[in-house]
Amino acid sequence: MATDFYKILGVSKDTSEEKIKKAYRKLARKWHPDINPGNKEAERKFKEISEAYDCIGNREKKALYDEFGVDGLQAGFDPEKARQSSQWGGFRQGEQRAGNEGFGRYQSYEDVFGDIFGSGTGSSGFRSQPPQKGRDLQHDMTIDLVSALRGFETELSMQKPETCRACSGSGNDPNSTLSTCAYCGGSGRLEVAEGPMHFTKPCPHCQGHGQTGKPCTSCGGRGQVTGTEKIRVVIPKGVKEGSKVRIAGKGEPGPNGGQPGDLYLIVHLKPHPYLKRTDDNLYMDVPVTVREAIAGGSIDIPTVDGIVKLKVPSGSQTGKVLRLKGKGATNLKTKTRGNLMVKLVVKVPQTEDPEILAAVQKMDGMYKEDVRGAIRI
Numbered sequence: 001m002a003t004d005f006y007k008i009l010g011v012s013k014d015t016s017e018e019k020i021k022k023a024y025r026k027l028a029r030k031w032h033p034d035i036n037p038g039n040k041e042a043e044r045k046f047k048e049i050s051e052a053y054d055c056i057g058n059r060e061k062k063a064l065y066d067e068f069g070v071d072g073l074q075a076g077f078d079p080e081k082a083r084q085s086s087q088w089g090g091f092r093q094g095e096q097r098a099g100n101e102g103f104g105r106y107q108s109y110e111d112v113f114g115d116i117f118g119s120g121t122g123s124s125g126f127r128s129q130p131p132q133k134g135r136d137l138q139h140d141m142t143i144d145l146v147s148a149l150r151g152f153e154t155e156l157s158m159q160k161p162e163t164c165r166a167c168s169g170s171g172n173d174p175n176s177t178l179s180t181c182a183y184c185g186g187s188g189r190l191e192v193a194e195g196p197m198h199f200t201k202p203c204p205h206c207q208g209h210g211q212t213g214k215p216c217t218s219c220g221g222r223g224q225v226t227g228t229e230k231i232r233v234v235i236p237k238g239v240k241e242g243s244k245v246r247i248a249g250k251g252e253p254g255p256n257g258g259q260p261g262d263l264y265l266i267v268h269l270k271p272h273p274y275l276k277r278t279d280d281n282l283y284m285d286v287p288v289t290v291r292e293a294i295a296g297g298s299i300d301i302p303t304v305d306g307i308v309k310l311k312v313p314s315g316s317q318t319g320k321v322l323r324l325k326g327k328g329a330t331n332l333k334t335k336t337r338g339n340l341m342v343k344l345v346v347k348v349p350q351t352e353d354p355e356i357l358a359a360v361q362k363m364d365g366m367y368k369e370d371v372r373g374a375i376r377i
Helices: 006-010 017-031 041-055 059-073 078-087 110-116 145-152 290-295 353-364
Strands: 137-144 153-163 189-190 201-202 225-237 243-248 263-270 275-278 281-289 297-303 306-312 321-324 341-346
Touching: 006 041, 017 041, 017 281, 041 059, 041 153, 041 225, 110 321, 137 145, 137 153, 145 263, 145 275, 201 225, 225 243, 225 263, 281 290, 281 297, 290 297, 297 341, 306 321
Parallel strands: 137 263, 281 341
Antiparallel strands: 153 225, 189 201, 243 263, 275 281, 297 306, 321 341
C-alpha cells in the first residue's frame, strides 16, 4: 500500500504550513524515543513521522509529492520529463516495443547517444541508470545583524535525506530474493513516447536495474532515510537579507553512486535596535547633549570594529549626518566596506531648575531669526 504522508501527520493537502508544523511537533513529542525509551514501536512511529514531515513540511518536496507521489521524491527524479511522458501517453509498462531493428542493438536514439558518451551497455541491451548528482537542498537561517556584519563559524545539526545503509540505496530488502521487474519486463527501461522517434527512460520501479525485491523495511523502498548530520558552516562577512551561502556536497545523495547535491542557506536578519543597513552603508541615530551640539566636541561611537571617536562640529543641529568612512558593511563581491552614517539627535534635559530655565531663556535671545518663520502650509 502506498505511503500516505498526510495520513501519517493527520492533515490534508490544503492544510497550511504552520498547521502542518504544529501537527508534526505534537506527534514528535508523543513518540520521541527519549520519552519512550526502549519502545521499538515508538522508534518506528517517530521515524515515520519525521519522514512524512521531511516531505510535506518542505514546500518543494510537497509539490512533487502531490503531483507524482513517492516517485517524485526519488533522488534524481526529473519532473519535466515525467510531465512530458504524461503528455505523450504515459509509460507502456511491462512490454517491449517491436520494430527496434532500425537501431540494431539500441532501443532508442537516447541509447545511441548514451553509448557514444560512455553510458551504454554494450551488446546485452540492458542499460542501468548512470550515476547522477543529487538534488540541492535549501534551508532558511536567521541571524542577528552584527553577526552578519562580522561573519562567523558555526555548527548546524540538519535533518536531511541520506542513503539507506540497510539496502545501500537500492530500496530492496537485502534478505529478499530478486525477481524480474513486472513493469519493464527486466529491461530496466520504459518508453515515454510513440511515433517515428521512440525514447525510453530508466524504470522508476526498479531504478533501471531490471530486478526488484521486497521493499527495504528501513527506508520503505525509497532508498533514502532521514538522518541528522552536523555541518560546519562559515558565514562570510557582509551577508545580508536574502543572501545565499553555499555548502558544497551537503545536499541530497546522488543516485547510483553519483555526487551529492549542494546545501544553500538562505540568510534572514533580525532587526537591530540601533543599526540599519542600506546597500553597504550602515545608519545610526546618536543622541548628543545641548552642550555638545552648541560647542562641539568628540564623542564615542560603537562600531562593528569597536569604539571610535567622532568629532561633532559646533552648532550642530538635530538631523545632521556625519560619516565614518569604511565602518559600514563588507561587500561580498568586492570585499570593500561601506560607511557608517551617524545622524545626530539633540537631547534636551528634563528639569525645572530655575538657573537652567533662566539660562535657556537667555539662550533664546541668541537666535537671529524666528526658528519657525519659514514654515508654510
